[in-house]
Amino acid sequence: MDDGNEPVRLREKAYASFTEHLLARDINPGQFVSQRQLVAMTGMPLGAIRELVPRLEAEGLVKTIPQRGIQIAHIDLNLIREAFQFRLFMEKEAIALFCVSASDEHLARLRKEHEDTLEEALQGKETPELELRAQTIDWNLHETIIDSLENGIIGRAYRINAIKMRLINQERFRITGRVVPVMREHLAILTAIETRDPQTAMDAIAVHINNARNLALKL
Numbered sequence: 590m591d592d593g594n595e596p597v598r599l600r601e602k603a604y605a606s607f608t609e610h611l612l613a614r615d616i617n618p619g620q621f622v623s624q625r626q627l628v629a630m631t632g633m634p635l636g637a638i639r640e641l642v643p644r645l646e647a648e649g650l651v652k653t654i655p656q657r658g659i660q661i662a663h664i665d666l667n668l669i670r671e672a673f674q675f676r677l678f679m680e681k682e683a684i685a686l687f688c689v690s691a692s693d694e695h696l697a698r699l700r701k702e703h704e705d706t707l708e709e710a711l712q713g714k715e716t717p718e719l720e721l722r723a724q725t726i727d728w729n730l731h732e733t734i735i736d737s738l739e740n741g742i743i744g745r746a747y748r749i750n751a752i753k754m755r756l757i758n759q760e761r762f763r764i765t766g767r768v769v770p771v772m773r774e775h776l777a778i779l780t781a782i783e784t785r786d787p788q789t790a791m792d793a794i795a796v797h798i799n800n801a802r803n804l805a806l807k808l
Contacts, residue, residue, distance in 0.1 A: 599637040600644075606631035607641060611650070611661070612755055621658045648749045662753070664760040666806065672753045673802040677795060679747055680734060684778075684794045685787035687737045699733070700779050702726055707772035715768050723768045728755075730775055734794075762804040774800065 610616055610630055622630075627638045642659060645651040649668075651659050662668065706723050709715075728751070735747045758764075764771055774797045781793035 599633060600640050603631055603633040603637040603641045604644065606633060607645065608752055612752065614759065616661055618661050618664045618756060618760065620661045623658050650752065664757055668753060669757055669805045672750055672757060673798060675750045676754065677798050679743065680731060680794050680798060681791045683734045683738050684782065684790045687734045688782040688785055688787055688790040690737060691782065696779060696783055699730060703772050703775050703779065707769060707776065710768040710772065720764050720768055723771060724764045727764065727771055727775065757805050762801065
């Protein structure tokens, strides 16, 4: 019996596989690839890849160049500015609501994982493993704030932008050697959230995002 959902599942698997390889730097910003190379890389059938490409183009992750193939998005100044502006708009509104709705217990858990990571880094234990954990904690805080909206449209749009942000992160401002300032900025955000004052929380997240933007733009 045919499963009418199978093409959808294949498209989603193709998308997940492509973004996984993209973030793993198996393909690089600006690189040209063919559909058949994407088939080999993702392990997905050609039909799924053909349906995947328009979605990737719509999301700004690739563009098709006639006679040359599919080009992975460049990390340029325009992409950086747009991606950070999107984050700023979304996260300021989200944190205004999160600072009112988040439970004390949830905030205490977030604070503890940040303080524990900061303490390890201050003790000179900034290992690759700690940096990886700190990066995960970093991303998780921002996603937690967005997910608190319980809005699927915003969540999906945010995660598309998050792929671009992670590419920018890899290209421009890795967390390597920066665990202490990142954790301190996040703790300042949590302190602002704990005031339960939306404007204070919005100001704190804006400082953090603008600092990251300036690093990416090398200002």
